[in-house]
Amino acid sequence: MQLLDLKNNGIDIQEEIPLSRYTFTKTGGRAEYLAFPKNVDELKQLVKVAKANNMPLTVIGNASNLIIRDGGISGLVIITTEMNKIEISGTEVTAAAGAKIVDTAFAAANQSLTGMEFAAGIPGSIGGAVFMNAGAYGGETQDVIEKATVLTPEGELKDYSNEELQFSYRHSLIQTNDDIVVSATFKLKKGNKLEILDEMHYLNALRRYKQPLEYPSCGSVFKRPAGHFVGPMIIKAGLQGTQIGGAQNSTKHAGFIVNRGNATATDYIELIHLIQKRIKEVYDIDLKTEVRIIGNR
Incomplete structure (x- = not known):
């Protein structure tokens, strides 16, 4: 099967698209092929076909802390932003890789869950947050994440615990292997909704003032x-x-x-x-x- 055959399966695949449309710097060359999977099954199909055809594969999220060179990217670029479901069960929040970390933080706050206030102004995706242990204002992803689910190069889903992710300053295990983050689950605590939201609005105001x-x-x-x-x-x-x-x-x-x-x-x-x-x-x-x-x- 060729990559463009996946269009018949309803997967959004485009050709020769300027990546400057998606990066926060508004710079970057073209993607040879660009795909927006809506779920894990579509992601699996894309990865499988790319590998079967020896096609270079690049996965990015919200492209907020990313520079793409002017020569663009060969092969297939996958942008995960359509995989953006956020689910809350008790004090656990599970967000798909393409969900914005700020949206996840506010979804948690609206359920009176505290712990993700630091992420109120971070524009990146959940996948990116896991990849680089994103943080701000004294908090980091490693402080609240319970596990991350990834798609391995062999096409299997696998869970990594917080400890297995080997977090350090702006680093995680995902930077050293070819796994693709599919989702992350955060373990939070019950708190006062108004106090949580006040803290998030304060941090956002601070960000607007300083940045x-x-x-x-x-x-x-x-x-x-x-x-x-x-x-x-x-x-x-x-x-x-x-x-x-x-x-x-x-x-x-x-x-x-x-x-x-x-x-x-x-x-x-x-x-x-x-x-x-x-x-x-x-x-x-x-x-x-x-x-x-x-x-x-």
């Missing part, structure tokens, strides 16, 4: 080095506001790079490299990217 949400961006670009904060380092190195093409180190929050208009992924990547080079010169620190950079050069 350059008025421009497209890929969120926090760099991982925090031990004992340092990235933004102040960039400011002291004289780089805040530096611009290459349409990509600018934000004048509002130096830990962000924003698209001031018509930026390319190459602009972003060149600015990242410039910042890394300068920080190495000034502080002798190797800045590592939090943002994931993928695609053809």
Whole structure:
């Protein structure tokens, strides 16, 4: 079976689609093939056919902390955002990989469940949150996740416990294997609904105040080095506001790079490299990217 034959099964598959339509930076080249599975069965079919045809396979979620190079991505790109079901049973919340973590957090809050307040302003998907142990304002995915269900390269569903996911700062086991996150279950606690929502609204207001949400961006670009904060380092190195093409180190929050208009992924990547080079010169620190950079050069 060829990939496009799956269209007859009702799976949304498109050809030569600009991925800039889906990334938060509004940059990125074309996907050779792009698919939006609606459920696990469709995801399985796509993976099976891609592997049978030796087709490169890339899976992404909400593309909020992602840079896709201008050369695009060969083979099949799967975007999981149509797999977005959220279910709540008692104090457990199970969300499909494509559900937004912020939507999951608010769904929990509306059922008086506390623990996910930190995620109130995180725009990524559940799959992405598991993949990179997403966090903010003192909380991380590892603090509340009970298990993740994945699709293995062999096409089998498998559960990983919190401990088995090997979480660390912006890292999980999923980054080191070819498993695809299908869903995650979070173990929360009963709380006061109004207090939970107040905390989430406060964190969102703080985010709007501190972060350059008025421009497209890929969120926090760099991982925090031990004992340092990235933004102040960039400011002291004289780089805040530096611009290459349409990509600018934000004048509002130096830990962000924003698209001031018509930026390319190459602009972003060149600015990242410039910042890394300068920080190495000034502080002798190797800045590592939090943002994931993928695609053809």
